[in-house]
Amino acid sequence: DTGVSQNPRHKITKRGQNVTFRCDPISEHNRLYWYRQTLGQGPEFLTYFQNEAQLEKSRLLSDRFSAERPKGSFSTLEIQRTEQGDSAMYLCASSLSTDQPQHFGDGTRLSIL
Amino acid sequence: GEDVEQSLFLSVREGDSSVINCTYTDSSSTYLYWYKQEPGAGLQLLTYIFSNMDMKQDQRLTVLLNKKDKHLSLRIADTQTGDSAIYFCAEKAQAGTALIFGKGTTLSVSS
Numbered sequence: 590d591t592g593v594s595q596n597p598r599h600k601i602t603k604r605g606q607n608v609t610f611r612c613d614p615i616s617e618h619n620r621l622y623w624y625r626q627t628l629g630q631g632p633e634f635l636t637y638f639q640n641e642a643q644l645e646k647s648r649l650l651s652d653r654f655s656a657e658r659p660k661g662s663f664s665t666l667e668i669q670r671t672e673q674g675d676s677a678m679y680l681c682a683s684s685l686s687t688d689q690p691q692h693f694g695d696g697t698r699l700s701i702l
Numbered sequence: 703g704e705d706v707e708q709s710l711f712l713s714v715r716e717g718d719s720s721v722i723n724c725t726y727t728d729s730s731s732t733y734l735y736w737y738k739q740e741p742g743a744g745l746q747l748l749t750y751i752f753s754n755m756d757m758k759q760d761q762r763l764t765v766l767l768n769k770k771d772k773h774l775s776l777r778i779a780d781t782q783t784g785d786s787a788i789y790f791c792a793e794k795a796q797a798g799t800a801l802i803f804g805k806g807t808t809l810s811v812s813s
Contacts, residue, residue: 593744622799631706631790631803632745645799680744687799690735693745 591615593694595681601700602671609667610697614683621664622691623656625649626678638664668699676701708791708804716813720778724791724804727772731793734767735801736776739788748776748789778809786811 594613624632637645640661658664678698682691705727714720737745751758751765758765764777788806
């Protein structure tokens with residue numbers, strides 16, 4: 590069990606640039622989740638995939654955000670035209686089913702200059 | 703709506719027991735979780751309890767669930783300095799897939 594892997598660990602970019610993060614879930618897990626965590630807060634749900642299908646999106650996922658999971662394995666989260674308020678830790682989790690616990694990666698910390 | 707509340711800080715001495723408390727509002731919660739987060743890292747699943755249970759023990763960890771009062775607690779026996787971290791309580795509603803997290807309790811263990 591190699592765990593959930595996220596890349597990069599840190600990303601620093603200028604306001605207005607686009608960024609993309611990658612998540613590799615635990616290999617047999619077909620459920621994948623993205624969360625965002627800001628300083629002093631708990632993670633907040635962004636979106637959920639079952640295999641390649643994106644089944645749930647929270648209202649936090651503005652139209653500048655897009656997530657994909659093209660082959661039902663790894664997922665990418667892209668943020669276009671980044672803003673200061675996008676600075677956060679972006680966490681990915683995976684699970685075997687919705688009744689099984691979600692296991693988290695170490696996150697990608699995004700800093701907007 | 704769904705909400706999870708936790709006290710923000712707890713300070714204990716090494717060797718003592720720690721009790722971290724959490725309250726939630728969604729009576730349809732099916733599972734309740736405790737996660738640990740160390741600085742700069744992601745969330746590590748510590749333990750979880752199904753809503754039809756009232757207690758679960760796992761080595762030094764004991765989870766108590768009072769469903770009537772919507773109160774969850776995590777007891778860590780013989781707390782060590784390595785237990786210093788932020789502890790998050792989370793619930794999963796029956797209808798949803800998302801976890802709803804509290805703001806986390808920072809546990810500080812002094813030697």
